[in-house]
Every structure is written in C-alpha cells, then in structure tokens.
Amino acid sequence: MGDDSIRLLGKEDIPAVHDLWRAAGLPFFEKGRDAVQVMAREMDHPGTFLAGIEDGNHLAAVVLGTDDGRKAWINRLAVRPSHRGRGLARKLIHFCEKQFAERGIGIISALIEEDNAPSLSLFLDESYELHRDIHYLRKKVNGPEW
Numbered sequence: 001m002g003d004d005s006i007r008l009l010g011k012e013d014i015p016a017v018h019d020l021w022r023a024a025g026l027p028f029f030e031k032g033r034d035a036v037q038v039m040a041r042e043m044d045h046p047g048t049f050l051a052g053i054e055d056g057n058h059l060a061a062v063v064l065g066t067d068d069g070r071k072a073w074i075n076r077l078a079v080r081p082s083h084r085g086r087g088l089a090r091k092l093i094h095f096c097e098k099q100f101a102e103r104g105i106g107i108i109s110a111l112i113e114e115d116n117a118p119s120l121s122l123f124l125d126e127s128y129e130l131h132r133d134i135h136y137l138r139k140k141v142n143g144p145e146w
Helices: 011-024 036-043 088-102 117-125
Strands: 006-009 048-055 058-067 071-079 107-110
Touching: 006 011, 006 088, 011 036, 011 048, 011 058, 011 071, 036 048, 048 088, 058 088, 071 088, 088 107, 088 117
Parallel strands: 071 107
Antiparallel strands: 006 048, 048 058, 058 071
C-alpha cells in the first residue's frame, strides 16, 4: 500500500465514500442524510470536512469531522475490510484531533453503536472516556432516511 497519506476529500469524492461505506458494512442513507447533494451541502459548512486515505484509485479509509465551534465530532469512520489492522482508523482519529486543535476546539466526541466493539476499543485506547450516564436522544424531522 502507498504511504498512507491523508488528504481532505471534496464533494466529487462522495460517491467513493459511499462505495467505501458499503464495502465496510457501515449503514448509510444514500437517499436521505447521506445523499450526495445533502453531503455536498453539509461540506459547505466551515466546521465540516471529509478526510481519507487512498490505496491506488480506491479509498482505504475515511472519516467525517464536524464541529460547531465549541465541540467536535468524529463521525462515519470506516476502513475497507482488506485494509483493516494497519492503523488507518487510528491515523484518521489523530488527523481529526489535529484539525480540531488547530480550530481551538477542546472537546472531541464520537458516537459508537453498542455492537461495534472494535471501534469502542479503539477510542478507549486513544483515551476517549466512555460516558454511560449520557442518553442519546434524537428527533427525525425529515423522515426515516435522516
């Protein structure tokens, strides 16, 4: 594999991101909140970035970083199955942390689904704190695909 260098991705990379998410088994809503046009609009926000690591012509790993000016989120971190175990997810976490630090963001968070033990282990290993006393609530205002 190449040099594992990370690059910021553009709107034109969104279909490749979808391909990687599909390959990695990451659920996403291609006709809702993850639609190309929705993600492209989200990327116009100055607090949002997509970053990826490529292997030849394919994305090997990707992450979506967002912040609201006071708190940041590491979202949608995925590694192609054929590239797992090489430290790419950890490398993307460190990249996000650097991006957020440069923006002056002091809190970085991640939401991990209960059955995703490898991701939970990775973030705990990177000194993220598990808060079992926080309840995640959401309200879908645009239908099931959001």
